[in-house]
Amino acid sequence: MDVELIIDEEPVTAPDGASVLEAARRAGRDIPALCHHEAVPAIASCRLCLVELRRPGRDWTQLTTACDYPVSAGLEVVTDSPQIRKHRAMNLQLLLRRAPDAPVLRRLAARLDVKEPLFAPVTDATLQDCILCELCVRVCSTLGYNALAAIGRGGHKHIGPPFGQAAALDCVGCGSCREACPTECIAMEDTATTRTIWGRTLELLACERCGRTITTKAHAAAMAAETDLPVKSSELCEVCKARITSERLASPGR
């Protein structure tokens, strides 16, 4: 079921259950959001996706985040205003303390006309450039591994293996956290045979045909367990699978 709402005075429809952020992006509005990913629950951490909302029958508007606010019929959304720009810029200034050189923040700073940094950079972070958006934690938890956690409060909040352990014992080395991280601050190192991430070193699974890395053996086993498929001792990478298929299709005997 779709609902009708108004974005910047323009009537639009969005599926029931969608967030205002999703609806606005569908309608072509470019609202910045660093902690949002459609595959994981919203926590509204970065506070950049600010919009002004007015619910039908109310004569007051509310400045709030779009990522965790669901669409509803008749909702009026304003995606740009001096107020939104002012507070968004200030919150970006605060994020820049944590990741002054992260490309995603530099691009946003240029776009939002944020020039001089107002605050001195954070120097004692346990993970350089981490903006504490918890996308890594949420992705890991959504995938079912729960290998990462947010630890501590206030300025002491940080991301890492649960309970401050040195290594993420439940990490299978899939690297999804690194993919999701907006500031690319998660270190992952591959050698020919191993991958090191979150204090763990895991064996890699190589393509039996071309030798390219597919993933870790632990990740392959975890996926196999999830899908009830037999664990194979060897595996083909996606490229080789495609090649073999096209070779077979092209083979004269077919």
Add this chain to the structure above:
Amino acid sequence: MSGRLADPRALSRQREALAAAREARPRVVAVCGGTGCRAQGAMKVFEALRAEVGAHGADHTVGMRATGCHGFCERGPLVKLLPEGILYQHVQITDAAEIVERTLLRGELVERLLYEDPVTGERYHREDDIAFYRHQQRIVLRDTGQLDPTSIDDYVAAGGYSALARALEMGPEAVLEEVKRSGLRGRGGAGFPAGRKWEACRNAPGDLKYVVCNADEGDPGAFMDRSILEGNPHCVIEGMAIGALAMEAREGYVYVRQEYPLAVEHLTVALEQARERGLLGDAILGSGLSFDIHVSRGGGAFVCGEASAMMASLEGRRGVPHRRLIHLSEHGLWGRPTNVNNVESWANIPHILLNGAEWFRAIGAEGSTGTKIFSLVGMVNNTGLVEAPMGMTLRQIIFDVGEGIPDGKAFKAVQTGGPSGGCLPADKLDVPVDFDTLVAEGSMMGSGGMIVMDEETCMVDVAKYFLRFLASESCGNCTSCRDGLTCLHDLLGDVTEGRGTRETIALIEELAETVQATSLCALGTSAVNPVLSTLHYFREEYLAHVDDKRCPAGVCKALIGFSIDAERCNGCTLCAVRCPQDAVAGEKKQPHTITQELCIKCGICKDVCNRDAVLVQ
């Protein structure tokens, strides 16, 4: 007495028997066993008194009771002698023999243990005559200084659980109506009408509902809820059972912080006793009501007092607030309809049911009915727990109950509402203390913290102090709160340490606005109150710090210097002896001087000088 009470008649028979037994032996030595008095050795005093009573063979005629908090903590350990109501303060083990021999046996007063009024110098022997108590109206706290909190008999004898019996007789709808008509507003901070919340929860679909008691009192210097749970846990249990009846809930939780061990202990004992009597569990007092309460201990995060964070913590998740689009009364604990009230709100319920909504409405102010408990602390003569009718002015609380500022100093400001409350100046002293007026003046009721500051308090320093607390207690979810509060604290540090400019103040204001406007929960949106209210009411003080690099109150170390007035100094050498830096020099009986390069501005010289010869500028 023990055993299940079959029905309300059994309860009233038990009450009559217990009350008669107490009337037959009215002499009681009630020693305050609250955390404050315990820390000052009250339990040792209790044991010493008991031994003395026994040694005189009076243990059959004199009852011994370790009670809950009397509220007058700074005078502890406190001992009250009933039925006369004689109050002895600062009682030591060595006083026990004299109290028993002279007062208990011979009916004489021990003068030196009586309260001496700091203003008039007069000594009072009865609790009710002391200004601190005389100007209060104690309803919720009425029994905390009288009952043994670990004795359900004491509570029942004083009429306990008769409100529950009455509620069972009235039925859920009538109970709800009574609470609605009473106008009771939540005592935890937001002041939402309790009856409306109850009604929403009662009407919410679902056969499994919860009532929750928020005992996650985290404000520095506040101990209202702790004192109630420690001193009279049964009244909270009774209130929750009445709520469960009205909302048709079968389970309750008390979320209490781990740092309150005595509250947890007394509550646990009380729950066990209530179950034994059939006042909790299946078929309470023989009725159709089945309800029990679990204790859940929190880890001491300030943010877990926020209801959505508390739900997360109760469910075993990280205590982080989340957006509430549906009220907890419909979608709360484990997605079930849930009603959350704080300790003080629940403790008011039995009184409302027993005395009626009209009686309750007659107390307090329009729109804020009943009493409110405050923890009156800081630079005020009488510190402690104060229960006053809503609408009393700040002046009445600070100057009548609290008897003003010590050492003849001038009042400067009062912060109401806990760490994220605002600071109100002297010209707001006649503001009535109720939910709506305080908000209109830029502060809030909060859960009832009240910190009094005198003329030697620097308001920039105060704002910085509270920001440090709030920055470290932010859950860390929102950028604006987590990093905004840290930056605000650092900017205030720039001001107090002499690095600030007018631009610093402008940036503080700009940043505070963003924190207030864009944080998710009330911790973030209210955390800037100490900054904004002090900037509003004490702007000149901020400007003195940045324009003249001067701290008018003489607090901010980077901006002050100590010197010795040669006219006043008599060369007693006390300051020179006590200075940790050897920064004070001078011959005996000659005026001394301070070497500025060595001075670390600790202020010890000023504190020890008997002649007020050390100057701060």
